[in-house]
Amino acid sequence: MAVGSKTANGSASPAPPGLSAGRLSTGWLAVVMVVFAVISGMQLKDQYPFVHNFHHQIDSPILAVELPGCANDLNSVLGTAHPAAANPARVTEFFDCNNKLVGALQNIKPADNDAKAYPARRAVAGLRTNTYEDFAFILLYNLFLWKFAALFAFGAKGKLTVHRKIMAAVVVLIAVFDGMENVGILHALSASTLTDSMAHAIAVPSRCKWGLFAAALLLTGWILARSESPVYSLPTRRLLALAYGSAGTLLLIGLGVPDVIALATDIFAVLVLVNIVGLLGPWFERRFLRPSPPEYVEDFCNQKAKKQVEVAV
Numbered sequence: 001m002a003v004g005s006k007t008a009n010g011s012a013s014p015a016p017p018g019l020s021a022g023r024l025s026t027g028w029l030a031v032v033m034v035v036f037a038v039i040s041g042m043q044l045k046d047q048y049p050f051v052h053n054f055h056h057q058i059d060s061p062i063l064a065v066e067l068p069g070c071a072n073d074l075n076s077v078l079g080t081a082h083p084a085a086a087n088p089a090r091v092t093e094f095f096d097c098n099n100k101l102v103g104a105l106q107n108i109k110p111a112d113n114d115a116k117a118y119p120a121r122r123a124v125a126g127l128r129t130n131t132y133e134d135f136a137f138i139l140l141y142n143l144f145l146w147k148f149a150a151l152f153a154f155g156a157k158g159k160l161t162v163h164r165k166i167m168a169a170v171v172v173l174i175a176v177f178d179g180m181e182n183v184g185i186l187h188a189l190s191a192s193t194l195t196d197s198m199a200h201a202i203a204v205p206s207r208c209k210w211g212l213f214a215a216a217l218l219l220t221g222w223i224l225a226r227s228e229s230p231v232y233s234l235p236t237r238r239l240l241a242l243a244y245g246s247a248g249t250l251l252l253i254g255l256g257v258p259d260v261i262a263l264a265t266d267i268f269a270v271l272v273l274v275n276i277v278g279l280l281g282p283w284f285e286r287r288f289l290r291p292s293p294p295e296y297v298e299d300f301c302n303q304k305a306k307k308q309v310e311v312a313v
Helices: 021-047 061-066 071-078 119-152 163-189 196-226 234-254 260-288 300-312
Strands: 093-095 101-104
Touching (some): 021 119, 061 119, 061 163, 071 093, 071 119, 071 196, 119 196, 196 234, 234 260
């Protein structure tokens, strides 16, 4: 993709420093990732019928189904202990892993109170669709993590650093554990009866995924702090390094306090949006907001004087 402009003699001028194909592809990948996440999230929000009141004060049904401590935690998300049933019996109360009553399961929409609507079936179907979509999202966000880090993994005199290879290994492991997590979720959604072993088969790879994701964010922050890349200015790289480090630290805390993970992912989402502007902003400016270059006119002074004379006459 040509990003340079033309000079007065018609030759193409070089692109500004940092406006490379890698920068543009990373920016557009971020756009695709955001659009995909928004569409997937809206689909689940439209289909999931229950009030978001899950174990460990988690507010997201996706995060709640990823980090169950036992079968009871899954019951509170799915609204049933028998997700494979054609008309699953709805759970009206949910309990913690010690079988202590925690609260009542409430529907968001009054129409879902109709027993014939089977809200638990809608919850299972919505989470199943979201989990299948997540396999594509795994590819998108891990590719973005690596490509963004690779843009800045340059030391003095533009020398590549070993951090590119380390990040590649980390994102591969994230993808593997995220895939294992999804397989465990799909197995639970197809089970005749939920069990504690199913919950553990989901939670163990999920915690590995979140721990590695935290490592990826912390590594990105380290890369930005030490980078000599011309993509962003030094102050911008330092500020982004702090933000990535904060998100990674919160994810590590979230391994013990799961509801904090939602805050960390929100920060990461904001960082993705900021980087879309930072990576693609100069391209849009040159593409659509570039001022017209002045046109050289021979004998401009004589022509101007002639027009003034004609006006005077």
